[in-house]
Amino acid sequence: MLNVTRTSAIGGIGDVELVALAAAGDAAAFDLVLRPRLDRLYRMAVAITQHESDARDATQEACVLAWRELPRLRDHHRFDSWLSQILVNSCRMLLRSKRRGTIREISMDDPLRPAAQEQPSVASETEGFGETEAIQAAFERLDPAVRSLLVLHYIEGRPLAEIAKVMGSPVGTIKWRLSNARRALEKALKAERR
Amino acid sequence: MTRQFSLTDDAIRAALTPAPQVHAPFGLAESIRATVEATPQRRRPWIFGAIPPQVGSSLRALVLVALLGILLLIGLLLAVGSQRSILPAMVSDVAMFHGGPGRTGVVAGPGPAGQTTIAWEKSLGGPIIANMPAVVSDVVYVADGGGGVEAYGATTGDLRWEVSLESAVNTSPAVGGGLVVVGDAAGDVVALDIRDGSHRWRFHTGGEVRSSAAIVDGVVYVGSVDGNLYALDLATGAKRWAFDAGGAVTRSPAVDGGIVYVGAARGTFIAVDAATGTRRWEKVLGPGQIASPAVADGLVVAASGLDDVTAPHIVFALDAAHGDERWRFSALSGQLLVIGALGGGSVFAPSSDGNVYSVDAANGELRWAFDGHGVLGSDDALAAGVLYVSGGDRAVYAVDARTGAQLWRLAVTGQPGAIAVVGDRMYLGTDLGKVVAIGEVH
Numbered sequence: 001m002l003n004v005t006r007t008s009a010i011g012g013i014g015d016v017e018l019v020a021l022a023a024a025g026d027a028a029a030f031d032l033v034l035r036p037r038l039d040r041l042y043r044m045a046v047a048i049t050q051h052e053s054d055a056r057d058a059t060q061e062a063c064v065l066a067w068r069e070l071p072r073l074r075d076h077h078r079f080d081s082w083l084s085q086i087l088v089n090s091c092r093m094l095l096r097s098k099r100r101g102t103i104r105e106i107s108m109d110d111p112l113r114p115a116a117q118e119q120p121s122v123a124s125e126t127e128g129f130g131e132t133e134a135i136q137a138a139f140e141r142l143d144p145a146v147r148s149l150l151v152l153h154y155i156e157g158r159p160l161a162e163i164a165k166v167m168g169s170p171v172g173t174i175k176w177r178l179s180n181a182r183r184a185l186e187k188a189l190k191a192e193r194r
Numbered sequence: 195m196t197r198q199f200s201l202t203d204d205a206i207r208a209a210l211t212p213a214p215q216v217h218a219p220f221g222l223a224e225s226i227r228a229t230v231e232a233t234p235q236r237r238r239p240w241i242f243g244a245i246p247p248q249v250g251s252s253l254r255a256l257v258l259v260a261l262l263g264i265l266l267l268i269g270l271l272l273a274v275g276s277q278r279s280i281l282p283a284m285v286s287d288v289a290m291f292h293g294g295p296g297r298t299g300v301v302a303g304p305g306p307a308g309q310t311t312i313a314w315e316k317s318l319g320g321p322i323i324a325n326m327p328a329v330v331s332d333v334v335y336v337a338d339g340g341g342g343v344e345a346y347g348a349t350t351g352d353l354r355w356e357v358s359l360e361s362a363v364n365t366s367p368a369v370g371g372g373l374v375v376v377g378d379a380a381g382d383v384v385a386l387d388i389r390d391g392s393h394r395w396r397f398h399t400g401g402e403v404r405s406s407a408a409i410v411d412g413v414v415y416v417g418s419v420d421g422n423l424y425a426l427d428l429a430t431g432a433k434r435w436a437f438d439a440g441g442a443v444t445r446s447p448a449v450d451g452g453i454v455y456v457g458a459a460r461g462t463f464i465a466v467d468a469a470t471g472t473r474r475w476e477k478v479l480g481p482g483q484i485a486s487p488a489v490a491d492g493l494v495v496a497a498s499g500l501d502d503v504t505a506p507h508i509v510f511a512l513d514a515a516h517g518d519e520r521w522r523f524s525a526l527s528g529q530l531l532v533i534g535a536l537g538g539g540s541v542f543a544p545s546s547d548g549n550v551y552s553v554d555a556a557n558g559e560l561r562w563a564f565d566g567h568g569v570l571g572s573d574d575a576l577a578a579g580v581l582y583v584s585g586g587d588r589a590v591y592a593v594d595a596r597t598g599a600q601l602w603r604l605a606v607t608g609q610p611g612a613i614a615v616v617g618d619r620m621y622l623g624t625d626l627g628k629v630v631a632i633g634e635v636h
Contacts, residue, residue, distance in 0.1 A: 042218035067230045135209035
């Protein structure tokens with residue numbers, strides 16, 4: 001039986017020990033590590049994919065991949081941001097495989113385009129379409145990477161430094177990309193209303 | 195009824211946060227557990243695992259560096275002992291259309307031997323029309339007509355990152371200095387970070403960019419439909435100079451020996467000083483556009499008559515320093531020719547008549563013609579005596595570069611574009627939006 005002190009804090013001592021056991025090939029320890037995190041992972045996947053069955057697939061794929069790659073994670077304290085990174089990538093891959101030939105995506109990496117330079121405030125008419133639905137529809141137009149960034153910031157409330165770790169970019173770049181992501185959402189929202 | 199609203203942070207949170215009752219579905223944890231138990235973990239290579247984790251990170255790094263040094267030394271000794279240079283096989287940090295700035299199509303390869311197969315295939319967001327993947331440090335960079343730029347692991351095709359530009363990208367990515375440089379239909383030259391695809395700089399030209407960039411000594415050379423050939427600083431994207439070519443530059447420049455060679459409208463072929471952007475020499479080769487040239491060993495070859503069905507279609511060989519004509523070649527069919535590759539004493543010229551012509555680089559005499567089964571483009575690669583041809587029948591051919599004999603044929607999904615050959619693999623994109631890796635059957 002595992003003699004581990006469980007802590008609710010992410011990266012706590014008990015978790016780190018469990019992660020180490022899992023990295024050594026203990027599937028039961030991995031199960032213990034994963035269960036308290038599963039809801040959070042799944043909800044994040046739902047937020048990114050906006051689709052529950054996609055979220056299930058992405059979560060399962062991410063967890064299995066995490067198990068497979070765990071021996072390569074050197075710093076076990078980084079487990080949570082590492083796992084989030086894997087989940088984000090799984091969501092992106094899944095969205096990418098589904099998006100072919102459907103809608104034109106809007107990238108955030110384009111601050112110089114005329115539409116991106118338009119007024120940042122979105123205030124226009126909607127008819128028979130609620131605010132929430134319009135934003136959701138606009139969100140689904142976005143590039144998977146942009147979606148992930150918005151979810152990590154607005155929904156998960158992760159600090160910029162942590163998002164930077166998850167996305168593998170410097171904090172300054174994340175700030176810049178967040179700003180563009182917000183503009184991309186505004187732009188998508190306008191497109192949604194046309 | 196109409197209603198006004200603003201996109202506030204709260205509105206975003208309210209719209210995108212899953213409902214409180216959303217929880218991981220019943221059975222997901224068990225399903226993961228079952229899959230995990232049946233899935234082996236990937237262990238770190240023994241060289242990492244052999245060092246105990248309690249060893250400090252600096253000591254650990256020191257031990258690793260020492261071990262890697264020993265391995266490198268052993269490798270070098272083995273290579274010297276077998277009289278085989280390993281240098282061509284070493285990974286370059288630069289890759290671009292047609293194998294390098296000279297656009298000769300000659301690569302170290304050696305390419306796959308024996309029976310070949312599709313090692314992996316991935317779907318892209320748009321077609322690849324003639325573009326060539328760039329392969330650096332075991333990563334394949336591709337750009338597609340849907341505006342996507344993607345990086346895939348060369349071994350298994352795992353997606354490393356992807357970026358969506360807003361406009362179609364119909365140029366081959368050029369990789370150098372840690373950047374991936376592409377041109378797009380909106381007229382931008384865009385540089386992305388090789389590690390994660392993050393945007394590093396953008397340079398706007400006045401017209402569509404169909405020309406694949408060449409990177410030499412920290413400078414990006416690229417043409418635009420706005421009629422200019424641009425030299426941009428690789429690190430910052432700042433313009434060093436712009437040369438007015440007198441008409442749209444739609445093909446890719448070649449660079450060698452401090453000179454940039456580029457074709458422009460009305461058959462003008464121009465040599466421009468790479469440092470200053472001033473004209474060295476200019477020659478009118480006939481009506482129509484000039485195909486992407488190739489240059490090596492003091493010889494520059496260019497094909498005339500593109501985009502003009504009434505123009506004569508001729509391959510010109512010119513002295514690279516002064517532009518003096520050495521010879522010219524045209525196919526008996528009189529149809530369009532482009533430059534496929536320049537190497538091994540031959541110029542390989544694919545034609546819209548379906549043949550690849552091998553022409554003696556010294557005198558322009560025909561050596562052989564290979565039936566490529568359809569309209570061919572400048573998509574060839576030459577590696578270790580083998581010419582790899584993008585056939586017109588949705589297949590790739592390997593041809594003995596000396597004799598023109600077919601070595602093998604492999605069907606792919608769609609019409610293949612330009613071929614990159616790295617190590618024992620080949621990488622190409624297709625007009626059906628696939629990126630394909632071809633390897634040996636093991």
